[in-house]
Amino acid sequence: MIMKPSGWIVIRISPPKGPAIFKVFSSFVLEESWRLSSGTYDMSELSDKGGHFEWPQASGTVYxxxxxxxxxxxxxxxxxxxxxxxxxxxxxxxxxVIPLCPRDNS
Known part of the structure; x- marks a missing residue:
């Protein structure tokens, strides 16, 4: 499944014990809904495609x-x-929160 959220934030969740996990918290304006991805333990499969990033998650969903x-x-x-x-x-x-896009500090 491919997810194309209208808004999103990448987060690293670090429990007191165990490894951190990276997830996408996403917003879908037309449906007025949200979704938290299954996540991954690293960001190595995140790829920059120019206008967007593609990032497969543990569930097989690609954001x-x-x-x-x-x-x-x-x-x-x-x-x-x-x-x-x-x-x-x-x-x-x-x-x-893990920012992926450079900030414009002008």
């Missing part, structure tokens, strides 16, 4: 992450993402 969609979550998806961060912090799990 097409369009560069203009990074950090562009719907309000609903952003509220869900913030709740996930909060719940992880309570459980002692660290969640770090």
């Amino acid at each position: 097409h992450l369009y560069k203009d969609g990074e950090n562009d979550l719907s309000s609903y998806a952003e509220s869900v993402f913030n709740k996930i961060i909060h719940d992880c912090e309570i459980e002692g799990v660290t969640v770090e």
